[in-house]
Amino acid sequence: MMKEIVIKNISIGDELLIGQVINTNAAWLGEHLSSAGFQLDSALTIGDSERAILDAFNACMDADLVLVTGGLGPTADDITKPTVCKFFDTELVFCQAAYDNVVSLFKRRGFQMSERNRSQAMLPKACEYIPNTYGTAPCMWLEKKGVVFAFMPGVPFEMKGIFTDELLPRIKQRFHAVPYEKRVVMTTGIGESFLADKIKDWEEALPPFLSLAYLPQHGMVRLRLSGRHEDAVLLHETLDREIAKLTALIPEYIFAMQDQPIERTVFDLLINKGMTFASAESCTGGNIAHVITLIPGSSDVFKGTAVTYATPMKTKVLGVPAEVIEKHGVVSQEVVERMATGVRDLMEADFGVATTGVAGPSGGTEETPVGTVWIGVASSKGVVSKCFNFGKDRENVINRATIMAYEMLRQQLI
Amino acid sequence: MMKEIVIKNISIGDELLIGQVINTNAAWLGEHLSSAGFQLDSALTIGDSERAILDAFNACMDADLVLVTGGLGPTADDITKPTVCKFFDTELVFCQAAYDNVVSLFKRRGFQMSERNRSQAMLPKACEYIPNTYGTAPCMWLEKKGVVFAFMPGVPFEMKGIFTDELLPRIKQRFHAVPYEKRVVMTTGIGESFLADKIKDWEEALPPFLSLAYLPQHGMVRLRLSGRHEDAVLLHETLDREIAKLTALIPEYIFAMQDQPIERTVFDLLINKGMTFASAESCTGGNIAHVITLIPGSSDVFKGTAVTYATPMKTKVLGVPAEVIEKHGVVSQEVVERMATGVRDLMEADFGVATTGVAGPSGGTEETPVGTVWIGVASSKGVVSKCFNFGKDRENVINRATIMAYEMLRQQLI
Known part of the structure; x- marks a missing residue:
């Protein structure tokens, strides 16, 4: 078995250190390296200073691969390139391919190109230029004493695109990956600790190359089972077998066998059945409507919502009799049932959720x-x-009520 | 002038390196250190391994203060404490104060305490114990060759509480802070680059100890003007003067002089005038209602929403004549105006937004x-x-339309 390679990440940017921007690149790289069969060893964030960059580079000379993001823009504070020249004992030279890329990008966007942008085509002589089709900053690949340094822009969507399209294939070619696979099971209607108790024996008996993560969120728990093994077939089959055991243990709490929100599951079920729903919302304040309308094509299953935040509107819009509200109170079984039937009738939907x-x-x-x-x-x-x-936190109450409303609708659809 | 102290942050946790959790602690610490007059020099994320922790500690011996988070729980993979003992050449001993804290926390929460939780009261002999009222993990303060190491739990809400209550006062007492102040101005209705052009001369003439950050978000730009100066009065007065100049340059685009969403500004205006609104939403799908109902007390200004996602509902619920929809199309001036007046009448509100x-x-x-x-x-x-x-991205269209709807309502209120 080949030895595991050591991969380090360096993020450059003052804005990360003063908390103006949260560093999401490191977690994204960590996740995507894992999925590709590699492991991130550490992630360091430093400011835009030559001293900090050189110190960080030197501290990485025990690694096999260093992934650097940020500091590659055309402005004066982007000092990564000159510092790279110092570290790799090289100089900046004009790169025609990089220049062509900048020119074509400006052309595509219909913007005027300034002299400042020309500086983006100046690259360290020793580097291999890797095209960036997502922006004007270059992507670069350099080596020193067997350590590979790959440089990417810090803008997350550019970094993600370049890493996926260009860097990862090169990394896979150069280094040995250990096959990795993960499965996600989405549960709702059960708290994390109760869930853990229910699947404890199964979890403890998992083979050592698999690991389970609990990822709780408002009103649901994502379970992620993942593993690495040189034998990809064995890994795949073991995951199949363990996931089958897991689903048999907690069938009533599982709403999806992949990472997706519950409204997506409900959307798919409704599409398959050719059915529709509408909502009447008071405390959720439009959030049931909001989350379903984020899904493209939701107009096929969703008729609309009536947020009757003011109590008289429950009577006027949804037809809940005022005496029912008067007698039982606005937060009551009688009122919610009248709201649900009221909005179902009003919006001419198959289901009314209130x-x-x-x-x-x-x-x-x-x-x-x-x-x-x-x-x-x-x-x-x-x-x-x-x-x-649903507890005392307003946002949490709204989110958990929204998820539970979809869970109750899902129960009617299965 | 005293020399600036060097502060480094180390976050410990495998979950951060595989991308299961995004490290938000580093940015939070960076922001709060800045606000207190300090600067974060670097932030390093490492896994739960003795080797990685010792390497990281050794690499921080050129700092004045090292803030460490994570790895302090009661489970086997939380190896920070034994590693601390190795690094500081000390041993774990029972700490009564830490034990009392764990016991009282379990009592408060009504949970049974296990033997495993008792291990949380075992602390390095050389450390100063700092009480954690937010959880069971201890907070610790140790010194080695003049370098202060402060250890906090990784759970963000515990870390924030302890840092604010306990650590920051100690840090301020021990180290010299340079007075810091920031102001936020919220703008909408103008893109980042046009805004930059409008305030270019002002920005370039700013005194060197002030700096301006553009923080664009869907349909709005936050401007943050901040600075550090030994003379706090001069800093404060300069900020006053510069903010006054800035607001005079772009009065029509500013909706708040503090960091808040636009619906909060609208909420305050409506409360002051004793007025209400209701919305009729099609493409925003309930998001106008959703964001206002996140504000506690919104029922005082918000009557409700009608999301008429299905076209016939625009007629049935809002009274938009079918022939108007037929003639002008559902996305048209005529329809939106009928929706706005329709929902205003239906919900008996002062304003109808559609x-x-x-x-x-x-x-x-x-x-x-x-x-x-x-x-x-x-x-x-x-x-x-x-x-x-508002462009081609669905979520962006929904968010920008929501913000602009509030901006148009705000214009009616000022």
């Missing part, structure tokens, strides 16, 4: 504390409704 | 390409409406 609750931080009573949410789903078969408490 | 457009990626025509959005605001004075093109 929420009413107290998102907080104020407005709670002893009987109906902050976090109380009634959710109802109406269909041709009648109305199903349930009461929940 | 959107209709093509969020994409499909559904565009030559006449009405993807990204086209009509926005209308109805009031007792009539309806104002405008047409925009």
Whole structure:
């Protein structure tokens, strides 16, 4: 078995150190290196200074591969290129291919090109130029005493594009990858610790080359099972077998076998059945509508929403009788069921989904504390409704109520 | 003038290197150190291995202060504490104060405490224990050859709490801070490069101890003017003067003199005037409602929304005559104005805000390409409406249309 290679990441930019920008590049590189069968050893963020860059480069001379992002722009504070020349004992020379790339990019965008942009075509003589079709900053590949340094722009979408298109194929060619595979199982309706108890025996019996990660988010838990093994077939088959065991343990909590939000699962189910829904939202304030309309093509399954934030609107728009609100209170089973049937009728949909609750931080009573949410789903078969408490944080209440509304709708569709 | 101290950050955790979690702690620390008059020199992320931790500690012996986060939990992979003992040549001993903290935390949460949690009270003999009221992991302060190492848990909310309550006061006492101050000006309705052109002369004439950052986001640009100077009064007065000059240059684009979303500005204006609004949303899909309802107390100004995603609902719910839709098309000035007045009447609000457009990626025509959005605001004075093109990315179209809808409402309120 070949030895694992050591990969380090260096991010250059003052804006990262003063907290103006969160460094998302390091995590993205880590994830994509893992998926390709490599491992990120460390990630260092430094400012735009020659001293910091040279120190960081020197500290990486025990690595096999150094991935550097940032500091490659045309402005005065982008000092990576001159510092590269110092470290690699070379000089900046004009690169026609890089210049052509800058010219064509400006042409495509219809902008005037300035003399300053010409400086982007000046590259260290010792480097191999790698085309960047995503922007004007160059991508560069250099070696020193067997250590490969690859330089990418810091702008995340440029970095991601270049890494995927150009760098990763080169890295795979040069270094040995250990086959890696991951599976994601999406669960809802069960808390992380209860889930952990349910699958404890299975988790403890996993082969040592597989590992399980719990990734909890508002009202759901993503489970990621991943592993690395020289024998890719064995890895694949073991994952198949273990995922089958897992799904048999917790079938009622799984809403997707890939990384996607629950509204996507509901969208697919509705499309397959040729059915539609509409929502009547009080405490979720339009979020049920918002998340479904982020999906292109949602107009095929989603008729609309009525956010009746003001109580009289529940009567006027949704036809909830005022005496029902008066008698049971606006946060009640009776009201949520009338809202669900009301919006189903109003919008002429197959399903009506309704929420009413107290998102907080104020407005709670002893009987109906902050976090109380009634959710109802109406269909041709009648109305199903349930009461929940989603805690005290307003944003969390809204998000968890939204996810649970989709989960209740999904239950009606399976 | 005292010399600036060198502060380094080390984040420990495999989950950061495989991209399972994005390291937000480093940016947060960078921002809060800046605000307190310090500067973060570098931020290093490493995995849970003794070798990596020792290498990182040794590489920090040229710093004055090292802020370490993560790896302090009760599980086997949390190896920071034993490694600290190795580096500082000390041993783990039982700490009663740390134990009492763990016990009281479990009591407060009503959970059973396990033997494993007792291990959290074992601390390096050489360390000063700093109480963590946010969780069970300890906070520790150690010194080696004049370099201070401060250890915090990696969980962001615990780290933030401890840093603010306990560490920052100690750091301020021990090291010299250079007074820092920042101001944020929120603009909308003008692109970053046009804004830069308008304020170019002002920006170039700024005193060298002030710096301006452009932070663009969907449809708006945050301007941050910040500076550090030993003379805090001079710094404050200079900022006052420069901010006054800036606001005089671009008064029509500024919606807030502090870091807040535009719906917050609209919320405040409506509260002050005792007025309300409602929305009729097509392409924004409930997002106008969603963002306002994230603000506690929004029910005082927001009556509700009607997301009429299905075209017939525009007629049925909002009363837009079918022949108007037929004649002008659903994405048109006539329809958006009828939607705005329709929802204003329906919801009995002072203002009605409406959107209709093509969020994409499909559904565009030559006449009405993807990204086209009509926005209308109805009031007792009539309806104002405008047409925009917000580009091809669905999420971006939705976000920019939402911000512009609030901007148009704001214009009616000032």
